Amino acid sequence: MAERLHILVVEDDDDINRLLCSVLRSGGHEPQPAYSGTEAALYLDQREWAMVLLDLMLPGKRGEALLEEIGERYGFPVIVISAKGEQHSKIAALKTGADDYITKPFDLDEVVARIDSVLRRHRRLPQTQAHGPDLLRHKDLSIDPEAKTAAIGDRRLALTAREYDILELLLSSPKKLFAKANLFESVWGEDYLGGGENVINVHMSNLRNKLARANPEEEYIETIWGMGYRLKS
Known part of the structure; x- marks a missing residue:
């Protein structure tokens, strides 16, 4: 039997919240409704949300x-569901850390x-789970593919x-140069169509900023203009 994953549903419209929670339960998950940003913030520390x-x-x-707080402190996958349909709202949300x-x-x-797509790709394991031995490393940066965690030093x-x-x-692939289309x-x-370049730019900028905050004296990713990205040696 598949594990029931815990998903936080933050939506102030009661009908929409109940609809989303119902479809999540039908999919075998455990939704937790929250009807305000303040209420949702109280739930964030209660568990490792899928x-x-x-x-x-x-x-x-x-x-x-709330999206900014999740990105900076928790790293939980986030899908924004909003009536704000303007392109600048979408780009701002992606830049702040939304996955979709x-x-x-x-x-x-x-x-x-x-x-389902986000859960398949980005399912996270509890932080207390023991890390496997097969870490990927570059300089003082390491990632644990089993636990889906990353660290610079400690x-x-x-x-x-x-x-x-x-x-x-x-x-x-530490020596490979990845084109934006390849990364996306x-x-x-998905196919690299319109908007793909902006999405890559936003996520890469966020990633590099977080790496720089963790260790401002080191550079981990370099841009080869007109070609793509690779690890900086």
Whole structure:
């Protein structure tokens, strides 16, 4: 029997929240509803969430602030589900750390497919689980492919699932130059069409900023202009 994963559903509209929780239960998961950003913030420390479904226009703590907190402190995978359909809202959410962005009104089958896709790719194990021996390393940076965690020295990095996947891909082939299209198709599992370049730019910028904050004296990823990215030797 598949493990029931815990998913935090942050949505102030009661009908939408119940709908999302119902479809998650039907899929074998354990949803936890939250109806404000303030309430959701209280739940974040209670467990290692497999995913957070997050509305942006929330009472109490704003969804954007909650998204930033998740990215900086927890690294849980986040799918934003919002009525804000403007391109700048989507880019801002991705830049802050969202793994995906769905605009309301949504097609429920599409939501289910995107949830399943993120869970398949980015399922996280509890932090207390013992780390396996096969770490991938570059300089003082290491990642544990089994536990899906990354660290610089003894300092754990709070990465989103997409950021972790980009880093794991680079460390798995330390001498390879990855074109943006190659990165996008490998990490997102989709064709590199319109918008793909912006998505890669945003996530790569976020990842590099987190690496720089952890160790400002070292550079881990270099850009080969017009070609792509690779680990910096």
